Amino acid sequence: MDDIKTIAKELLSSGKVNAVIGYVNGTDKRTKPYIATTPEEADKLVINDYILNNLAVYLTRKEVEKYGKVAIVAKGCDIKSIVALIQESQIKRENVHIIGVNCSGVPKDFGIEFNAETISAKCLNCQVRTPHIYDSLTGEAKDLPKADDNNLKTIRKVEAMTAEEKWDFFEEEFNKCIKCYACRQACPLCYCERCIVDKSVPRWIERSAHKRGNFSWNLIRAFHLSGRCIGCNECERACPMDIPLSLLNRKMGMTAKEEFNYTPGMDINTPTLVGSYDLKDNEDFIE
Amino acid sequence: METKKFEPKIIAFVCNWCTYTGADLAGTSRMKYQPNIRMIKLPCTGRIDPVFIIKAFERGADGVLVSGCHPGDCHYNAGNFHARRRWIMFNKLLDFLGIDESRIHFSWVSASEGKKFVDVVNGFVNKVKAKGPFEKYAKLNKEYVING
Numbered sequence: 001m002d003d004i005k006t007i008a009k010e011l012l013s014s015g016k017v018n019a020v021i022g023y024v025n026g027t028d029k030r031t032k033p034y035i036a037t038t039p040e041e042a043d044k045l046v047i048n049d050y051i052l053n054n055l056a057v058y059l060t061r062k063e064v065e066k067y068g069k070v071a072i073v074a075k076g077c078d079i080k081s082i083v084a085l086i087q088e089s090q091i092k093r094e095n096v097h098i099i100g101v102n103c104s105g106v107p108k109d110f111g112i113e114f115n116a117e118t119i120s121a122k123c124l125n126c127q128v129r130t131p132h133i134y135d136s137l138t139g140e141a142k143d144l145p146k147a148d149d150n151n152l153k154t155i156r157k158v159e160a161m162t163a164e165e166k167w168d169f170f171e172e173e174f175n176k177c178i179k180c181y182a183c184r185q186a187c188p189l190c191y192c193e194r195c196i197v198d199k200s201v202p203r204w205i206e207r208s209a210h211k212r213g214n215f216s217w218n219l220i221r222a223f224h225l226s227g228r229c230i231g232c233n234e235c236e237r238a239c240p241m242d243i244p245l246s247l248l249n250r251k252m253g254m255t256a257k258e259e260f261n262y263t264p265g266m267d268i269n270t271p272t273l274v275g276s277y278d279l280k281d282n283e284d285f286i287e
Numbered sequence: 288m289e290t291k292k293f294e295p296k297i298i299a300f301v302c303n304w305c306t307y308t309g310a311d312l313a314g315t316s317r318m319k320y321q322p323n324i325r326m327i328k329l330p331c332t333g334r335i336d337p338v339f340i341i342k343a344f345e346r347g348a349d350g351v352l353v354s355g356c357h358p359g360d361c362h363y364n365a366g367n368f369h370a371r372r373r374w375i376m377f378n379k380l381l382d383f384l385g386i387d388e389s390r391i392h393f394s395w396v397s398a399s400e401g402k403k404f405v406d407v408v409n410g411f412v413n414k415v416k417a418k419g420p421f422e423k424y425a426k427l428n429k430e431y432v433i434n435g
Contacts, residue, residue, distance in 0.1 A: 158383065159383070161385075163382075163385045163386070163387050164385065165385070166383065166384060166385030167384065167385030167386070167423060168385070169385070170384050170385060171427070196338065204338050204342065205338070210427075211427040212345060212424070212425075212427035215424070215427055216341050216345060219341060219380070219384060220337075220338055220341065222380060223337055223376070223377060223380055226376040226377075226380060227376055248380070248383070248384075251379075251380075251383050252376065252379070252380060255376060255379045255380075256376070259375055259376075259379075260372075273372070273376075274369070274372060274373060274376070276372075277365060277368035277369050277371070277372050278368075278372075279358070279368070281368070281371050281372055281375065282375060283358070283371060285374075285375075285378060285388075285393060286371070286374075286393040286394060286395060287392065287393065287394035287395070287407055287410075
């Protein structure tokens with residue numbers, strides 16, 4: 001199997017793509033996103049345990065769109081978000097060359113040793129460690145360290161609470177929010193040119209970091225990603241206040257699976273969940 | 288002194304073609320229903336963005352009624368099918384966040400169902416009256432929390 005440098009150089013020198021979005025080494029136990037436009041620049045690209053960023057977020061950015069056809073280094077979860085972008089007609093399949101990475105899991109964050117304790121929750125039940133859609137493939141998948149799925153345990157714990165307890169739990173969590181919108185910026189699927197919080201007439205969601213605005217923002221953010229979120233957990237990693245956003249995202253993902261047997265980001269030809277309907281959808285709750 | 292009875296504030300988001308016309312029929316037929324609802328007319332249930340419902344609760348609504356054409360009767364063919372799917376997801380999210388699902392009532396009321404409209408409104412108003420006021424969202428009000 002070719003390594004990332006060989007693949008990227010070949011793509012750039014043959015003119016198949018105009019840029020390769022990938023990772024380069026940062027300081028200790030970190031990588032940073034990098035856009036290589038020449039074969040020489042492609043020499044810097046790396047694949048290691050710390051390729052955390054979901055680079056698909058760049059595909060819808062104007063600065064990257066100007067390159068035309070690009071290649072992107074993507075783990076299985078990142079490829080799911082690329083597929084979701086194609087499903088939602090944001091990018092064209094022929095404009096993106098996917099360099100899939102066989103993934104051995106990633107740690108929760110940069111700068112920490114990768115082991116059973118620090119493995120990201122999203123990796124534990126991953127179905128796409130060998131990417132499901134790709135144009136080139138690189139990397140080698142090692143066995144995942146074994147770990148408990150504490151994220152799912154917390155979801156089950158919250159589900160078992162009474163309405164009052166749930167409210168208090170989330171009120172306290174959302175209370176921490178400082179409205180920096182890092183969750184939105186890190187999310188490959190939050191690509192709206194004008195986000196609903198940026199609209200001032202009418203002002204749907206109050207922007208100051210007070211309890212009510214925080215609650216509404218986090219509620220609406222979670223709803224806008226319902227049935228769309230592919231679970232890359234970048235929002236939670238980007239959050240400076242450690243709000244457990246993955247609880248909401250994952251819960252809604254589970255709901256989409258239970259109610260509609262739908263998983264986003266698996267097939268480019270499947271219509272999106274909220275962009276389609278079924279005559280037989282459940283309506284027990286409607287009088 | 289007589290204690291003041293709780294009169295819930297209920298916001299109704301209804302579609303122009305069915306429920307609003309159904310409500311009109313109830314009115315022209317001189318049918319009476321409880322005056323607790325404030326009706327907001329929209330072109331279609333598909334136009335009812337969940338953010339409207341959130342806004343209603345933010346501003347102190349005790350309940351929200353959402354109503355439109357029966358499946359298959361949509362003036363725009365499929366608006367209510369899309370809406371239905373959205374509500375299923377929205378309901379589950381509210382439930383997970385601890386907002387009582389029964390504060391929101393969904394119904395299909397056609398233009399000829401003036402009687403059903405009256406029943407839906409009376410039934411929902413009584414239900415909300417029994418539950419009491421919904422204050423926790425509106426109470427979140429202007430408490431600033433910039434404290435890290």
